[in-house]
Amino acid sequence: MATHHFHLKADWPGGRNSQGYIDAGNLKTKISIPPEMDGPGVGSNPDEMLLGAASTCYIITLAAMIERAAIPLQHMDLQSVGIVDVTNGVFTYQKIIHKPTVILANGATTAQLDHAKQLVEKAETSCMISRAIKGNVELELQAEVYINVT
DSSP, X not given: OOOOOOOOEEEOOSSTTOOEEEEETXXXXXXXXXXXXXXXXXXXXXXXXXXXXXXXXXXXXHHHHHHHTTOOEEEEEEEEEXXXXXXXXXXXXXXXXXXXXXXXXXXXXXXXXXXXXXXXXXXXXXXXXXXXXXXXXXXXXXXXXXXXXX
């Protein structure tokens, strides 16, 4: 069994509304509580980072699946939305909605289109971040998958 270790160093100088800094190799950023939660809104925050982890894991997983299946991809992008519920002062990351757009190259077959649609669904359950948050954060998929006909 292979294991991979990822490391993060965080500096936080004070109380709730301070500004900190994280360094996790290629991810280096200021951090604070977002303004939506009455924070200073400097740098990133855990809500954005969880959304970023889920989104990047999903799109990279999907790209790898499409490549392995030799489906002629023209373009792919993703918009994601994270929804945090605040009830009685308790913050709960409720839902992440992924909205991928997958455009296959002109000349792709109907069978390739159908396979791409299946992979769009499968990538959500195959991504390690999706598996890590399963049961805690609802995941929703609103996908557009089509063949470019121009």
